[in-house]
Amino acid sequence: MGSPLLVIAEVDGEACGLVAGDIERDTGEPILISLWVNPRFRGRGVAKALITEVEEWAAAEHGELSLSVRDDNAAARGLYEDLGYEVVGPTPLADDEHPEVTMRKTFES
Structure with missing residues (x-):
């Protein structure tokens, strides 16, 4: 797996969300x-x-998926936590003005 993934969600032909x-x-x-x-x-x-x-996409070849989220984005963090992601530490290279945390989910084999 070396190719990136882009998914666009649509409702009635209107883009309503995306993720990569x-x-x-x-x-x-x-x-x-x-x-x-x-x-x-x-x-x-x-x-x-x-x-x-x-x-x-990630589970097809890897046992985990990581993401970064702003530390103060409670809604996003809550969504990720509800889906089984855990904070594993601060995101490297995040700036002091907008600190981020790295979250990770491990998939069962």
Whole structure:
């Protein structure tokens, strides 16, 4: 698996969310990046469906998936925690003005 993944969710032909997965250059591990859901479609399971797509992509060849999220984004952190992600530490290279944490989910074989 070396190819990045981009998933766009649509409702009635209108883009309502997107997510991307990529391979971290230094570690070769999959990462979830760029999750966004149109505010009009939030609370309807779109984010969970998008994250599930990236998890399936990552699980095909790896036993885990990581992501970074702003430390003060309680809604996003709560969503990831509900889906089984755990904070594993601060995100390297995050700036002091916008600290981030790295979260990781391990998949059962």
